[in-house]
Amino acid sequence: MDEGQDRSGEAVVDEGRDGPGAPVVNEAQEESGGPVTVRGERLARAVEALGLSGRPVLVHASLRSFGAPLDGGADSLVDALLGAGCTVLVPAFTEPWHSVPPPASDRPARNGLDYTLPYREAGHALSTPYAPDCGLVNPSLGVLPVTVVARPGTRRGRHPLNSFAALGPEAAALIDGQDPGDVYAPLRALAERGGRTLxxxxxxxxxxxxxxxxxxxxRRLFRRWARLDDGRIATVEVGSCSEGFPRLEPWLRPHARTTIVHGSRWHAYPVPEVLATIAPALAAAPTLTRCSADCRACADATAGGPVDAYPGTGVVLPG
Incomplete structure (x- = not known):
């Protein structure tokens, strides 16, 4: 989102002289001429200002956006949220290691794939099936999910390609419903508990x-394939292309609360309201999320998703 959007309706949190955008430094380092860092206290104030305290929060973060190191790294962000009574939920996807090529017996049409091309994930696949304690996280998701997954007490879902992980008082309630047949159970649980996306x-x-x-x-979710604990291959559901999601900003703007921490812009959205707004908007205008005319995934998703697929999910395929 650009700067102008705040002037057109977003609720921007103003925290006064030391508010959004004010440089926040470690005073001891400032006096000694040392490097600037962003302190945990500043992160905690932002969490409180956005009304996140005591809530489950799905977090997507770029630590580079701060323009300075966090004092304590990604752990300081996790601690700021946990210290406010939040439960931290993150995506912890593992497609590069646990995807398998499309079986000949299950290649639905309109599935975001060209089956004549080599399957792009196959070159990285491990011979072992996914397990919640594997410790692997797709590097494209950034440092925060890796940090959460490594924390003692973290719970992680059982979806072999798109697991979520959670830490905090409501972690079990968010995660335990996820299995190979229900990829977005954690998001439904987040909505049911009045959670936020940050x-x-x-x-x-x-x-x-x-x-x-x-x-x-x-829309029907795309089908992909993964190996189960017993070595058999199952079809599972995953999301589509998300590069067109910024086109939904006018619908999301009224729900957003925004603050800035040392140049890092934070947007918090109430999940129930987001779902209640965006689902009917997409039903009425499916192409809203199409990122480009030549994106196969967007074309197939906005047309309704896979056809001629096996019914249900988590289906074990015949050999």
Whole structure:
């Protein structure tokens, strides 16, 4: 989102002289001429100012957006949220290691794939099936999910390609419903508990919650394939292309609360309201989320998703 959007309706939190955009430094370092860092206290104030205290929060973050190191790294951001009574939820996807090529017996049409091309994930696949304690996280998701997954007490879902991980008082309630047949159970649980999605220095194209809105609009999720614990291959559901999600900003703007921490722009969105707004908007105008005319994934998703697919999800395929 650009600067002008705040002037057109977003609720921007003003925290006064030491408010959004004010340089926040470690005073001891400032006096000694040392490097600037962003302190945990500043992160905690932002969490409180956005009304996140005591809530489950799905977090997508770019630590580079702060323009300075966090004092304590990604752990300081996790601690700021946990210290406010939040439960931290993050995507912890593992497609590069646990995807398998499309089986000949299950290649639905309109599935965001050209089956004549080599499957792009196959070159990285491990011979072992996914397990919640594997420790792997797709590097494209950034440092925060890796940090959460490594924390003692974190719970992680059982979806072999698109697991979520959570830490905090409501972690079990958010995570335990996720299995190979229900990829977005954590997002539904987040909505049921009045949770928030928090974007820290990233755009709407990172907002996983919108995939659940796509599903609720009537779109079928894409099918992919993964190996189960017993070695058999199952079909599972995953989301589509998200590069067109920024086009939903006019619908999301009235729900956003925004603050800035040392140059990092934070946007917090109430998940129930997001779903209630975006699902009918997509049902009425499916092409809203199409990122470009030549994106196969967007074309197939906005047309309704896979056809001629196996019914249900988590289906074990015949050999």
């Amino acid at each position: 974007l820290i220095g990233v755009g709407l194209n990172r907002m996983t919650t919108l995939h659940l809105a796509e599903q609720r609009s009537g």
